[in-house]
Amino acid sequence: MDSMKYIKYKKEFFLGFFFKIIEVGFELFLPIFMAILMKDGLKNKNYEKGFLMAGLILVFCVLGYLSTVYAHRLTAKVSQNYAQNLRQALFYKIQDLSIEDLEEFSSSSLTNRINTDVQQMQNGLAMTMRIASRAPFLMIGSIVALFIVSPKVALILLCSLPLLLVMLLLVMKVSIKNFKKFQNQNDKLIDVVKDNTEGARMIRAFAQVEHEENRFHKKNETLSLILVKLGKLTSFSTPFTMLAMNIVLVAMIYVGSKDVYNNSMQQEQLIQIINYVTQLTLSIVSVMNLMMLYTKAGTASIRIKEILDKEPTVINMNNEKLDSTPAKIEFRDVSYTYKNHLQPTLNHINFTILPGQTIGIVGLTGSGKTTLVDLLLRFYNTTTGEILINDKKIESYDLFDLRDKIAYASQKASLLSGNVEKNIKMKNEYTNIKINEALNEAQANFILNDSEGISKTVNKQGNNFSGGQKQRLALTRALVKESSILILDDVFSALDYVTDYKIRKQLDSKENKPTTILISQRLSSLMKADKIIVIDNATIAAIDTHENLLKNNELYKKLYETQIQGGQES
Numbered sequence: 001m002d003s004m005k006y007i008k009y010k011k012e013f014f015l016g017f018f019f020k021i022i023e024v025g026f027e028l029f030l031p032i033f034m035a036i037l038m039k040d041g042l043k044n045k046n047y048e049k050g051f052l053m054a055g056l057i058l059v060f061c062v063l064g065y066l067s068t069v070y071a072h073r074l075t076a077k078v079s080q081n082y083a084q085n086l087r088q089a090l091f092y093k094i095q096d097l098s099i100e101d102l103e104e105f106s107s108s109s110l111t112n113r114i115n116t117d118v119q120q121m122q123n124g125l126a127m128t129m130r131i132a133s134r135a136p137f138l139m140i141g142s143i144v145a146l147f148i149v150s151p152k153v154a155l156i157l158l159c160s161l162p163l164l165l166v167m168l169l170l171v172m173k174v175s176i177k178n179f180k181k182f183q184n185q186n187d188k189l190i191d192v193v194k195d196n197t198e199g200a201r202m203i204r205a206f207a208q209v210e211h212e213e214n215r216f217h218k219k220n221e222t223l224s225l226i227l228v229k230l231g232k233l234t235s236f237s238t239p240f241t242m243l244a245m246n247i248v249l250v251a252m253i254y255v256g257s258k259d260v261y262n263n264s265m266q267q268e269q270l271i272q273i274i275n276y277v278t279q280l281t282l283s284i285v286s287v288m289n290l291m292m293l294y295t296k297a298g299t300a301s302i303r304i305k306e307i308l309d310k311e312p313t314v315i316n317m318n319n320e321k322l323d324s325t326p327a328k329i330e331f332r333d334v335s336y337t338y339k340n341h342l343q344p345t346l347n348h349i350n351f352t353i354l355p356g357q358t359i360g361i362v363g364l365t366g367s368g369k370t371t372l373v374d375l376l377l378r379f380y381n382t383t384t385g386e387i388l389i390n391d392k393k394i395e396s397y398d399l400f401d402l403r404d405k406i407a408y409a410s411q412k413a414s415l416l417s418g419n420v421e422k423n424i425k426m427k428n429e430y431t432n433i434k435i436n437e438a439l440n441e442a443q444a445n446f447i448l449n450d451s452e453g454i455s456k457t458v459n460k461q462g463n464n465f466s467g468g469q470k471q472r473l474a475l476t477r478a479l480v481k482e483s484s485i486l487i488l489d490d491v492f493s494a495l496d497y498v499t500d501y502k503i504r505k506q507l508d509s510k511e512n513k514p515t516t517i518l519i520s521q522r523l524s525s526l527m528k529a530d531k532i533i534v535i536d537n538a539t540i541a542a543i544d545t546h547e548n549l550l551k552n553n554e555l556y557k558k559l560y561e562t563q564i565q566g567g568q569e570s
Ligand SMILES: Nc1ncnc2c1ncn2[C@@H]1O[C@H](COP(=O)(O)OP(=O)(O)OP(=O)(O)O)[C@@H](O)[C@H]1O
Pocket: 103, 338, 339, 345, 363, 364, 365, 366, 367, 368, 369, 370, 371, 372, 411, 490
């Protein structure tokens, strides 16, 4: 992933780096001033020079502090903006992907990628600005200074560095593996939480609470074990580095003291060595922590890249516009097989719907009715065959314009939190008269008769409305829209028979009706359609009027008789 692309404040990014390097410069001078202070100021009693050095130490400390504060302010600005851009890019990409593409990721995984993974990337960038700029310079500066002070003592350090490097690489390797595990397990844990919040009623009704608690406990325990492993790695690496560096320091002091004893080194030089090794140790620890952060950011970046680099399977390639008059729809030898399915859900489907006609689609549960309209909405691409609207291939139309000309109410009435008006209008503007007409057509009397009317609040997922009320609001949203195609997928299932009948009557009497596709298990909802398509075993078993199907199609006849016997006729 080209991370730099999402860093919009590039100038601030480099400026932040620059000020951290300045901060290092100030720090590297301190041991030198300290040595002069000790030698000339304290040992040789040159108080003037002593005070000058003390003043310089103070000034350099203050300047170092100011550089740090400014660099950290820049870091916050750059990294926050980076995270914002990354989240935005991910969200736009998710919008671009087709339903089929999105089905490859669980919603928990997408949520985690947009939250936790972006956060890891943000931390990685912030720490790069704060540590990657500082620590290497401090390390190199300290090593160079040590060589200047005493090459012999500095060599001891140089010999021990490869051991630390090997250790660092090993820790990174193990932590990358565990961090990947952590993120996957975290997705699974959120899946359980989502199942339990969205399916709370079902879980309680089926007395599944204990089972779900166990499910959560297992996932939580696995997650904790991974986190403990990661924690152990971090808790081991820092003390190990400190221990290794302190052993090196003791060896350096031992060799240095001998030189002081032999008068080939000054005492102040030994103090300088101690200061530089301390600085070096701290910077090595910082680099180790940075590496740990990079392993997290690296794994997060792979997960983010998976989304950002995903090529949408449904592409908006053309810009043909559909007018708002009723459209002609044609399926030519259309087949569709879901990913990872061996058998096609729809097989060699052929039919034509003339402009303004109403077509019913009936079939057993899972026979492919919804899949058929999903293809028309371009949620998926057909596996073979083609769909034409007004004699032009569906792909030749601008995708967004095409969907805009289709009014659609699905089986699952989904409402957005806000109010009824927002849910009916969506991005469009309609007059109140038009909205009231649509509410009337959809028999949404509970809104028409409510004192709050369309200002009535809609809670998350519309849970302050009954199933039938939600369905009627979703229907209003479809009916108010000026469209060339109207698709009602099993919207009558949550309605009582009287309401179902009234709505159909309203729809039948409508002037300038769009081409309408009605999907329903209830034959009474489809009987008046110009034609009814019977889907059986992934294929079209028959297309005909209600009367002819009753005479000629066994499945239709059976469905009809079952429903008549069940007393569902209206
Ligand atoms: N997103 C999906 N991924 C994989 N398989 C799917 C998906 N959606 C549906 N299917 C499968 O495709 C088949 C047809 O599903 P579809 O929803 O089109 O049937 P339907 O006739 O509308 O059913 P119902 O009457 O119950 O609404 C089913 O066997 C289902 O398992």
